[in-house]
Amino acid sequence: MRQYLRHPSDIPIVYRLGDLVADRNDYLRNIGHGGLCFRSNSAVPIGANIHIEIPIVQPEFKADGIVAWCRTQGNEHEVGVRFNGVEAEYSVRMVEQLCQIEHYIRHIRETEGRELTSEEAAVEWIEKYAAGFPG
16 A cells, blocks of 8 residues: 555645745645655755645645655655644645645646536545545
8 A cells, every 4th residue: 555645746835944935836746644745946854844834725734744855856856754743644634635626626627627616626526536535
């Protein structure tokens, strides 16, 4: 079983290392039990305390963690974050689904030209995909 669920790479992520706020050009790559992975234009020091926000999901996901690893991939860096606490782990499950629903909204807009509200998209996504959702 995968430790991380692969997500569409169009989900923006914001992070803070102390007073440093990264730009919104960084994107979620994977999210799973106890942590996540994102792509960054900058290397992030292993062991650094990090605050993560995913602004497109409502309520906005916010969690604190520690940078577990950072790997260079061409001109980008993949950054692995381990979350602190049980509450953050519970929130991860909700964010997994919300990110999938947000991507579904974009996909339907691009492929079918339909504009869905979050509620409409959630109902459709649950009917089509929830049974196969890991976990």
